[in-house]
Amino acid sequence: MTDYYFTENPNAEHDEKHWSYELLGHKLNFISDRGVFSKNTIDFGTRTLLEAIQIAGSAEKILDVGCGYGPIGISLAKIFPEIQVQMTDVNERALGLAKRNAVANSVEKQTQIYKSDAYENIDDTDFTTIISNPPVRAGKSVVETIIVEAKSHLKAGGQLVIVLQKKQGAPSAKKLMQETFGNVEVLKKNKGYYILRSAHE
Secondary structure, three states: OOOOOOOOOOOOOOOOOEEEEOOOOEEEEEEOOOOOOOOOOOHHHHHHHHHOOOOOOOEEEEEEEEOOOOOOOOHHHHOOOEEEEEEEEEHHHHHHHHHHHHOOOOOOOEEEEEEOOOOOOOOOOOOOEEEEEEOOOOOHHHHHHHHHHHHHHEEEEEEEEEEEEHOHHHHHHHHHHHHOOOOOOOEEHHHHHHHEEEOOO
């Protein structure tokens, strides 16, 4: 067993950190630990995605695939108090932290946080937005699954928004999104990170 963030039970010794970070004008409080992705700060890809994504507001039903300890889903729930956010991951340590972080930021009533390998345990097919900062170290097939299977979980008019680095497969992901959805756009490029969006038309 490794301590990679994409494993179910990271075997790294616990070393919890409590810290705050301002995202989109809101100061949020986080608990992180070893064995989860970007435990020391909000990673640049997540910050870039949050700056680029467009959320309508009250009618939104959001799914955060590979949520880690929760920065994307919790940020959106805090900014848009009327939306509902489902957050999933395979990493049980990350899920436990995400639940605690939802409570710490008073968004636990807006969020459902549960274990799922990609869409394995996700039954809903009416999400307006699916978001992912995908676990590239888990392999190309995982990223491809997140992209391809998103279509069957989005309602008409919904969107898939992902962040990837150019060197970690953004061009091939862009091509796959075009093939899957018939459209793709680059919402933002910054320091090698691409924010890609496809609409389920």
